[in-house]
Amino acid sequence: MQSEKDFLQQYNISDYERPSLTADVASFMIRSQQLDNYRQNAGSRLSLLLIRRGGYPFKDYWALPGGFLQPDETIEQCAAREITEETNVAPVSLMPVGIFSEQGRDPRGWIISAAYVSVFPEGDVRQQAGDDAADARWFDVRFQQTSGKDYVLTLSCGEISVGAVLEEEKKDFGIASFRIKENRSIAFDHAKIIAAALTVLRRRAKNFEVIFDFLPPKFTLSQLQRVQETIMDISVLPANFRRKISDYVIETDEYDRGAGHRPARLYQRRP
Amino acid sequence: MQSEKDFLQQYNISDYERPSLTADVASFMIRSQQLDNYRQNAGSRLSLLLIRRGGYPFKDYWALPGGFLQPDETIEQCAAREITEETNVAPVSLMPVGIFSEQGRDPRGWIISAAYVSVFPEGDVRQQAGDDAADARWFDVRFQQTSGKDYVLTLSCGEISVGAVLEEEKKDFGIASFRIKENRSIAFDHAKIIAAALTVLRRRAKNFEVIFDFLPPKFTLSQLQRVQETIMDISVLPANFRRKISDYVIETDEYDRGAGHRPARLYQRRP
DNA sequence: CAAATAGTGTCTCTAAGACAATATCAC
DNA sequence: GTGATATTGTCTTAGAGACACTATTTG
Numbered sequence: 001m002q003s004e005k006d007f008l009q010q011y012n013i014s015d016y017e018r019p020s021l022t023a024d025v026a027s028f029m030i031r032s033q034q035l036d037n038y039r040q041n042a043g044s045r046l047s048l049l050l051i052r053r054g055g056y057p058f059k060d061y062w063a064l065p066g067g068f069l070q071p072d073e074t075i076e077q078c079a080a081r082e083i084t085e086e087t088n089v090a091p092v093s094l095m096p097v098g099i100f101s102e103q104g105r106d107p108r109g110w111i112i113s114a115a116y117v118s119v120f121p122e123g124d125v126r127q128q129a130g131d132d133a134a135d136a137r138w139f140d141v142r143f144q145q146t147s148g149k150d151y152v153l154t155l156s157c158g159e160i161s162v163g164a165v166l167e168e169e170k171k172d173f174g175i176a177s178f179r180i181k182e183n184r185s186i187a188f189d190h191a192k193i194i195a196a197a198l199t200v201l202r203r204r205a206k207n208f209e210v211i212f213d214f215l216p217p218k219f220t221l222s223q224l225q226r227v228q229e230t231i232m233d234i235s236v237l238p239a240n241f242r243r244k245i246s247d248y249v250i251e252t253d254e255y256d257r258g259a260g261h262r263p264a265r266l267y268q269r270r271p
Numbered sequence: 272m273q274s275e276k277d278f279l280q281q282y283n284i285s286d287y288e289r290p291s292l293t294a295d296v297a298s299f300m301i302r303s304q305q306l307d308n309y310r311q312n313a314g315s316r317l318s319l320l321l322i323r324r325g326g327y328p329f330k331d332y333w334a335l336p337g338g339f340l341q342p343d344e345t346i347e348q349c350a351a352r353e354i355t356e357e358t359n360v361a362p363v364s365l366m367p368v369g370i371f372s373e374q375g376r377d378p379r380g381w382i383i384s385a386a387y388v389s390v391f392p393e394g395d396v397r398q399q400a401g402d403d404a405a406d407a408r409w410f411d412v413r414f415q416q417t418s419g420k421d422y423v424l425t426l427s428c429g430e431i432s433v434g435a436v437l438e439e440e441k442k443d444f445g446i447a448s449f450r451i452k453e454n455r456s457i458a459f460d461h462a463k464i465i466a467a468a469l470t471v472l473r474r475r476a477k478n479f480e481v482i483f484d485f486l487p488p489k490f491t492l493s494q495l496q497r498v499q500e501t502i503m504d505i506s507v508l509p510a511n512f513r514r515k516i517s518d519y520v521i522e523t524d525e526y527d528r529g530a531g532h533r534p535a536r537l538y539q540r541r542p
Numbered sequence: 543c544a545a546a547t548a549g550t551g552t553c554t555c556t557a558a559g560a561c562a563a564t565a566t567c568a569c
Numbered sequence: 570g571t572g573a574t575a576t577t578g579t580c581t582t583a584g585a586g587a588c589a590c591t592a593t594t595t596g
Contacts, residue, residue: 016339018289021383039546039595068287071381075372095444098367099385101346110342112292114370173366173480209444222547240586242549261547262593310568310573493574511559513576532574533566 019101019110023079024066024190026197027091029120029138030214030227039260041222044230045140048155048194050162051086052135057107058187062155062162064194065136066113079116086136087125091118093213095204097197098175105189115193117201119213143198144233151178153195155186164191175199205231208248212269220256220264221245290372290381294350295337295461297468298362300391300409301485301498310531312493315501316411319426319465321433322357323406328378329458333426333433335465336407337384350387357407358396362389364484366475368468369446376460386464388472390484414469415504422449424466426457435462446470476502479519483540491527491535492516 027049032042050062065086069078076094084090097115105111125138139155139162146152149168154161162185166178178195186194204210211227212219225241228234250270255263298320303313321333336357340349347365355361368386376382396409410426410433417423420439425432433456437449447470449463457465475481482498483490496512499505521541526534 018291020289071288075370099346173475204444260595264548531568535575
């Protein structure tokens, strides 16, 4: 009779055909820009990290950072490692988006991608933007529904502008899936992954799950509101935002002075 | 200068070490049992399909159905194929649970699992229960929080009872992750996957996303309510359930007669 | 003082939970 | 008729959105 030990000694895993597995990460950050009016609070934009591919395939296209899973790590560790290698900063949160396994999605062969969203607080990554690899850039994100099930994704960084037109295929359980109708300079099926990542990000921003990760530990409620508004592309009344967020924050004794208006109290996230 | 074509010809994907990828599926069904009292509606239990492992590793343990991804299919197609092979019925819905990639989770080597929840309407699978493979059985599910972050999972089928004690590790974005503290006859890390699957199922049942999939196309509102109550282990007032569900259903002209009480109107899901 | 944001109070409307009351059938 | 579920209506309370109003700062 065969024992478990015997079985495992005879078992050769390389008898079966296997795929390569990568983790691709959509990293988001909020970037503020000072406005002309000294009184006004800074405007802000949602931005996404892309890297320009130096080699084939999709040479000179823009892609999400990512890389192959190694035997000594989990897929989440792989995602965190890849994004840290690119930015030198560990992301503060990592959310699963989905598995992309369609045939032909990578011309190199049978390569499957697990996609994640990661978030960085403003400032942590600022100095890094575009120096090291010189091919990693933060792109301003625009993702808008046009008509029916069609969406337009536009990513811009200075004069560089890439993007795609996508159609929502199904939305079975709050999980949207997209089909690429047109594609401008985005590598692989990454336009699809970015659209899915944005859907995940927006859903999580709606119920205050992820907005804190875009800010430093202490923040004003206006900043927090601005994060939510920027991600979701909506605007809400300050009074109502304050009431809804009040359960999730703790007030401190510090204030954000020096603006051209009444100082704002700083808050912390309630654990 | 190298062209993309040249690059792809030289590229050999087998230069890199690769994992095996499997899809494991937690299939749920509601089973009714007639009560003694002829007037009373049937009681119901949530049940989960497990198969007894005939070979090593984990011989004689109970496991989720699943199998290796093939090159010509997506991971969702693989999950659907595996569960259809087991039940002879195509599942009506398939929801992602997560990727399980911890080292040592499978003694055969580097094997990563993508987990899914699938749902069957009552009746479709009834005749199948335990005849074909004779090692596939539907287990009644009990999953209860005991103290703090501890949960007890109990799966029972006649005299067979398996289960586990789990601790909730993190709940970062509504996505719960568990650690196995004790394990009774559940193969691999499948206790962990089942706990995560139940968390997903309960969240989706809360907002009426998945409850329809447990029933035939036409159903009474009481049946629908019973599905939600059974999955979430709660009880709600019929009047309130009716009001909340009304936007999601369309009434038909048919009635469910023959019970020992007033006939109930049949409804359909609103598309 | 003017302009901007910070912060509080209140009104209305909707949704949810609790509960009362009526309807209808099989035995 | 009795006992069960089916179905409708109403009361109360909590929360969301809209809006009015006050407070505080810098140039």
